[in-house]
Structures are given as structure tokens and as C-alpha cells.
Amino acid sequence: MTNRKKDDARPKLLSGGNPQIPKAEGNGPVQDYIAAMPGWKRDVGQRLDDLIVRTVSDVRKAVKWNQPFYGKDEGWFLSFRCYTNYVQLQFLRGTSLDPMPPKPSKHDEVRYLDIHENDELDEHQIRSWIKQASKLPGEKM
Numbered sequence: 001m002t003n004r005k006k007d008d009a010r011p012k013l014l015s016g017g018n019p020q021i022p023k024a025e026g027n028g029p030v031q032d033y034i035a036a037m038p039g040w041k042r043d044v045g046q047r048l049d050d051l052i053v054r055t056v057s058d059v060r061k062a063v064k065w066n067q068p069f070y071g072k073d074e075g076w077f078l079s080f081r082c083y084t085n086y087v088q089l090q091f092l093r094g095t096s097l098d099p100m101p102p103k104p105s106k107h108d109e110v111r112y113l114d115i116h117e118n119d120e121l122d123e124h125q126i127r128s129w130i131k132q133a134s135k136l137p138g139e140k141m
Helices: 002-009 027-036 040-055 123-134
Strands: 060-064 067-072 075-082 086-091 111-116
Touching (some): 040 086
Antiparallel strands (some): 060 067, 067 075
């Protein structure tokens, strides 16, 4: 019975291993999301969170639609989520970044960077995108 209660306390993993975390504002829910990311994806989530915080000191955080969002003022500029074989970094105004992140979206301005288990992160490029994205008008959600 004790093990069952312990298991029930862990977030449910949705399709692709994406943690189901209740919608909430602040660092706490984002850290809960990262802690629930499965396997190697947790390290990627922590690295991304660290990069974002180091790049944008006054960043706002929230979990919405089972993924962490990062923003300034009233708008959001990026998020990430788990898929089966990668973690996807989403730039909400990615078509305004130079250079644009590599993966297009069905949404006009959104661009993605898919990070696979053995990828070497180009932290310099990711920081540049984060810095650029944080200076653009954010998406209201």
C-alpha cells in the first residue's frame, strides 16, 4: 500500500514521456516538470532551464499545457516539451530570430530545435536565440 501511494504522487507521463504537471505560475511547477522528465531528458531540461535563467535574469516561468513556458512581462517567448526521441525547444517568435531555428511549425512564427539524446548542444547558439527571443514582444496565453 505504501508503494502505491508513493507511485501515485509522481506525475503521470503522457505520450512521448511528457510529464503531466498542473497549470501554475512560478519556478516551482517548472522544477516539478523538469524533475519528472524521464531519463536523459531530465538533464536536457535542467541545462535548458539553467541557460534561460543565466541569459534572462528576470525571466518569468510557468507550466501551461504540460510544458514549461518562459517569458517577460505579460508575454511568453519559449517553451519545451518531451517527445519519444527528443526534447523540443519551441521559440514562439522563432521566424524573427537570426539565424532561424531549424525546424518549421504549422504556426506562422514558431520555430523548433529538436534535441536528441546524443546531440551536442550548441550553447552559444541557443543562448543567442534565447537572448533575441526575450527581447521580442511575447505571446499572450
